[in-house]
Amino acid sequence: MRSGSTFTSELFQTHPDVFFMFEPFHTTWYYRPKIIPYLHKYKRIYFDDLEKFLTDVKIDTLDKLLRCQFKNLDILTLIQEHWHDSITTKAYKLCTVEQIGVAGIENCLPILTDACSRAKVNFIKTINLTIHQAEPFIDKDPNLKLIYLVRDPRAVLSSQMRYGEFAPSAIDSYSKTFCGIMLKDIQSYAKLKKTHPNQVTFVRYEDIAHKPIPLTEDLYNFVGLPLTQNVRKHIYNITTGGNDEDCPLCISKSNSTQAAEKWRLQAKDDFVQIVDSNCKNVYQYIGYLPIMNASSLRDMNVPVLTVPAHELML
Known part of the structure; x- marks a missing residue:
């Protein structure tokens, strides 16, 4: 996805009171299996609508994760690689490597x-869940909180294209689809914000990158956790003293502000013009500005951020 979600979730996973799960839906959603096995020989089998089948599995998985009912998860989820990517689940993954099979x-x-x-807090980082799919869980559980993270579509699409998720020649159709999906999600969020104002919050990756400590304080207040000195130190280390900005797959950056806008030095003008044209409705909601010409694209003094729509911030 390249939305900055891994970087943002890193602000939480080092807190001692957080149980952090990294992309738990990855295996079933990425490989799109038609038969999903569970422990004790139970299976779910696809018959006609694969999208509905996989969505139902995902919703069922989310319900079990939120209630710590891991024994009722499907085997594909239980063996997926991302258990290794969290401080709180890594020991489980290492255990399953040493003890193979269902018994392990x-x-x-x-x-x-x-x-x-x-x-005290169970935290799920995922890019495979729409606001619409999350809404029933928000309705059912007043203690459940949702952080809706967005990033400049030009930055996301530029990164996706660099890593081969689509061909440069497909940018017009791909960006139309991408921003069409994003717009639906934003509109769903705006509706949810009206009905559950204290359970959902909206944040832009760029705002976190520019002001990591103040924005992290806001997010911690939202979920009801104290921001400890150790977490503050960790945030400082990953935003000002980490890896070089040219490492897009790294979590830590030597300068998070520069890293957030480095796409402007890499993207071509025609790419930006196409995305601006196809994503202007998204920009109006979440507060991004179109770029007028090539010189403005490279000039970091020319802003690309503005105030998001009022209904997102209530």
């Missing part, structure tokens, strides 16, 4: 269950 999974599951049950 069952032996290792208490590691997840115990850590999840002890935590």
